Amino acid sequence: MITEPILYIYISVSDDICINRINERNRNNEIDINHELIKKLNIKHEECYNLLLNQGYQILKIDGTNSLEDICNEILRYINN
Numbered sequence: 001m002i003t004e005p006i007l008y009i010y011i012s013v014s015d016d017i018c019i020n021r022i023n024e025r026n027r028n029n030e031i032d033i034n035h036e037l038i039k040k041l042n043i044k045h046e047e048c049y050n051l052l053l054n055q056g057y058q059i060l061k062i063d064g065t066n067s068l069e070d071i072c073n074e075i076l077r078y079i080n081n
Contacts, residue, residue: 007079008052009060010059010060012042012046012062013063014042015042049061060075
C-alpha cells in the first residue's frame with residue numbers, strides 16, 4: 001500500500017538560474033531546452049504548489065539559490081521542529 005507523503009519539499013529557482021544551471025551541466029539531452037519551456041514549467045510548478053497548499057498539504061518551499069548546505073539545513077530544521 002502506498003501512503004501519501006506527509007511533507008512536500010519544493011525547491012524553487014528563477015527561470016534564468018534554471019537555464020544557467022542547465023547550461024553549466026552541459027548534458028547532451030538538455031541542449032535543446034529553451035527559456036520558454038522553463039518559463040512554462042515554472043508557472044506550472046507554482047500553480048501546483050498553490051493548488052496543493054490551498055488543499056491543506058504541508059509544503060516546504062525553499063529558495064534554490066541558497067547553497068546546498070543551507071538548503072539541507074533548512075529542511076532539517078523544518079523536520080526537527
